[in-house]
Every structure is written in structure tokens, then in C-alpha cells.
């Protein structure tokens with residue numbers, strides 16, 4: 087069923103994640119050995135692509151790729167997973183990377199990101215894409231000047247061609263700068279980290295602050311809140327709290343939010359679920375993701391239970 091649907095287009099970043107698995111978080115200024123480690127393709131939109139593919143959807147990534155030798159690993163992985171990159175501009179610059187420490191005792195993941203002003207995709211590149219091909223376009227909340235024009239282009243396409251391409255937004259950074267991006271989207275997933283930085287203490291209060299900030303727009307808002315589950319509020323201001331699906335043990339939380347996002351898109355787009363049920367499936371995908379390292383085990387999720 088999923089493979090018969092139009093693909094999803096994910097707009098954002100892809101980076102190299104240098105992952106170190108450590109028994110506990112290292113002490114500053116010590117010299118330690120880790121338990122394990124690897125390099126993998128990361129970045130929010132890039133991870134959403136990975137998980138959507140594992141759930142069986144066709145997906146294209148739209149972000150700036152690098153010509154540097156080190157980036158080859160990422161290109162190979164995109165190709166192996168059949169994630170389309172045909173619209174991606176290439177840069178001569180070294181790619182962004184993240185140093186990630188996964189501490190086994192607490193289950194925490196600490197990310198230090200290094201971007202060095204790596205270029206971001208522009209509206210000029212985006213407008214060349216034939217949107218007829220897609221059923222859903224997902225954005226990272228970044229570079230609002232360009233991204234707002236991309237979102238408007240999707241909306242204009244819908245109005246002109248009588249299509250209903252859905253638009254989702256992953257909102258993780260720079261609240262004031264990126265807030266306007268929410269106004270023209272169908273779904274916004276707002277991160278717990280950013281909500282906490284705003285001083286919002288629960289998922290439900292984050293939802294209600296966002297409703298106040300975004301009314302009269304009719305966007306659906308979703309706030310995942312780790313092991314406390316998630317809250318959501320639909321365009322008619324109906325609130326729901328949706329409990330988490332906690333695994334027996336927490337092994338790797340890197341990319342849990344991106345997995346939640348992909349689960350939500352899948353349940354809404356493919357399974358046509360209502361908002362709380364789609365959030366429940368998103369919680370299930372995130373809960374399953376953190377039960378093991380990496381992403382491949384997500385393919386085992388029973389999608390017929392959505």
C-alpha cells in the first residue's frame with residue numbers, strides 16, 4: 087500500500103554522525119576507550135527519509151550534498167536505501183558533522199554539531215522540482231527566508247492544480263525566527279528541547295502556548311515529550327495526551343525525534359489516521375527505535391496495527 091503512494095519529499099540537512107558508545111558520559115579532560123562506535127548518515131530530514139523508507143514509503147531527499155571524499159559514505163547509504171537525491175545541489179565544501187556520545191548507563195545522547203556555514207537549499211533550487219510527483223512535503227524549520235517561499239510554493243501548487251500535498255514542519259531551533267514557518271503548514275512537530283527552553287514544562291502547555299502564538303492559523307500541533315508520550319492539538323483546538331510506548335530497555339535515543347516524525351507522516355499519509363492515532367503510531371516508532379542501535383530494526387514494526 088505504502089509503495090503505491092506518491093513519494094514524500096524531505097527538505098533539510100544531511101550530516102555525518104560520528105557516534106561513540108560509551109559506558110557512561112566521559113569525564114572532562116580524561117583519555118578513555120569507548121565500547122563501540124560508527125559513522126552514519128544523520129541530520130533531521132535525512133533521518134526522516136531513512137525511517138520512511140524502512141516503513142516502505144518512496145522518498146526523495148532535498149538538501150545540499152557535498153563533493154568531499156568523506157561524504158561518499160553518506161551518498162552510498164542514500165543510494166543503498168533508494169532515497170532519491172536527484173534534486174540535490176552539490177557543494178565543494180566539507181559536510182557538516184555531529185560528534186555524538188551515547189552513554190549506556192543513562193541512555194542519553196549528547197550531540198555537538200559542527201556546521202561551519204555549510205550552504206542550505208534555496209527556493210531557486212526548490213522551484214525547479216515538479217511537485218506533481220509528491221503527496222507530502224516535509225521541512226526542517228531552518229533558514230526561514232528560503233523555507234517560507236518553498237512552503238508557499240507548495241500551497242500555490244495545491245491551489246492551482248487542485249491537489250492536496252500535505253506540509254509538515256519539524257521545529258527544533260530558534261523559536262522567534264522560525265515561528266512564522268508554522269502558519270502555512272498542516273502539521274508542526276515541536277521539540278521538547280525547544281519547548282523547555284521556552285520555559286514550557288509539559289507537552290500540553292507547549293501545545294497551548296503554540297495555539298495562542300499561532301491562532302488564527304489552523305495548523306495541527308504535536309509536542310513529543312520523551313517517555314511521557316506526546317500531546318497534540320488539532321485545527322479545531324481539540325487536545326489529546328498520547329502515552330509513550332516504552333521499550334524494555336533504552337539503548338540508543340539518537341534520532342528518536344526523527345523516527346517519531348517519520349512514524350507520524352506514515353500514519354497520517356498512508357494509514358489516514360486521525361491526529362491522536364497518528365501520534366500513537368509515532369510514539370510506537372520512536373519507542374521501537376530506541377530499543378536498539380541505528381534504524382534498521384524499525385523495518386520490523388507491524389504496520390498493519392496502525
Ligand code: FRU
Nearest residue numbers: 103128129130184340341344
Ligand atoms: C538526530 C540528528 C542527528 C544529527 C543532528 C542534527 O536528531 O538528526 O542525526 O547529528 O540531529 O541536528
